[in-house]
Amino acid sequence: MKSLILSLSLAVAAPLLAVTPLAAHAQQAAVSPGQQVVANGGRVLTTLQQRRAEFRKNPATLRSFIDSELRGSFDSMYAARLVLGAHGRGASEADIKLFADAMVDNLMQRYGAALLDFEGKPRLRLKGETALPGGRGMKVSTELLRDNGAPVPVDYLVRNNGGWKIFDVMIEGVSYVQTFRGQFDSPLRQKGIAQVAADLRNGSLKAASGNGSH
Numbered sequence: 552m553k554s555l556i557l558s559l560s561l562a563v564a565a566p567l568l569a570v571t572p573l574a575a576h577a578q579q580a581a582v583s584p585g586q587q588v589v590a591n592g593g594r595v596l597t598t599l600q601q602r603r604a605e606f607r608k609n610p611a612t613l614r615s616f617i618d619s620e621l622r623g624s625f626d627s628m629y630a631a632r633l634v635l636g637a638h639g640r641g642a643s644e645a646d647i648k649l650f651a652d653a654m655v656d657n658l659m660q661r662y663g664a665a666l667l668d669f670e671g672k673p674r675l676r677l678k679g680e681t682a683l684p685g686g687r688g689m690k691v692s693t694e695l696l697r698d699n700g701a702p703v704p705v706d707y708l709v710r711n712n713g714g715w716k717i718f719d720v721m722i723e724g725v726s727y728v729q730t731f732r733g734q735f736d737s738p739l740r741q742k743g744i745a746q747v748a749a750d751l752r753n754g755s756l757k758a759a760s761g762n763g764s765h
Contacts, residue, residue: 584715585680585691588707592675592693595620603667617659617666626716627651633718634731638739646744653751654731658758671698675705683708688718731758 598616599606606613631651632639639647678692688710694702708719719728738747738756750756 584689584709585677588691589675589677607667626718627655630718633728649748650744653748657751673697
């Protein structure tokens with residue numbers, strides 16, 4: 552379940568980043584990052600519901616839709632540096648980007664279709680916003696509300712980098728940056744960034760979904 556919710560959580564918040572710097576500045580003056588997450592999330596959720604039959608018939612169309620929402624929205628370079636930790640020190644920008652792109656692609660390939668498994672009308676409810684220590688950005692606390700089942704706490708960590716951009720998602724308190732960091736530590740030590748990125752690309756290494764079926 553967490554893998555499914557992670558996919559949805561990334562997708563519904565992706566439009567938060569899909570704006571030009573000028574538009575992002577104007578948006579920030581009008582609404583908070585939390586309001587943007589919920590408003591844009593509602594639009595993506597509605598699209599998924601309305602086009603569910605189409606997406607099920609044509610997985611490539613679903614992938615294109617999710618890709619268009621996620622690209623330029625998720626702060627993949629910053630997230631990749633956090634995941635790499637010490638392994639990224641001294642690494643070239645090209646290697647960091649290689650790893651960042653491979654990580655996001657792997658995640659979407661595995662979980663994109665899972666978005667269609669949400670029945671009913673899931674929606675996000677904003678609970679609050681908290682400044683992160685050291686001026687690192689904001690934590691946007693939300694709940695994913697489902698027709699059946701208890702609300703699921705989902706926190707988005709965002710920072711202002713040419714607009715509010717997501718760099719981590721925490722579901723029921725589990726940080727996926729930390730999950731990936733632990734998972735990739737051994738392969739990175741053994742193989743290096745470029746080979747781990749290649750393994751993610753070809754599917755021999757897969758981004759963890761969290762705590763199993765939870």
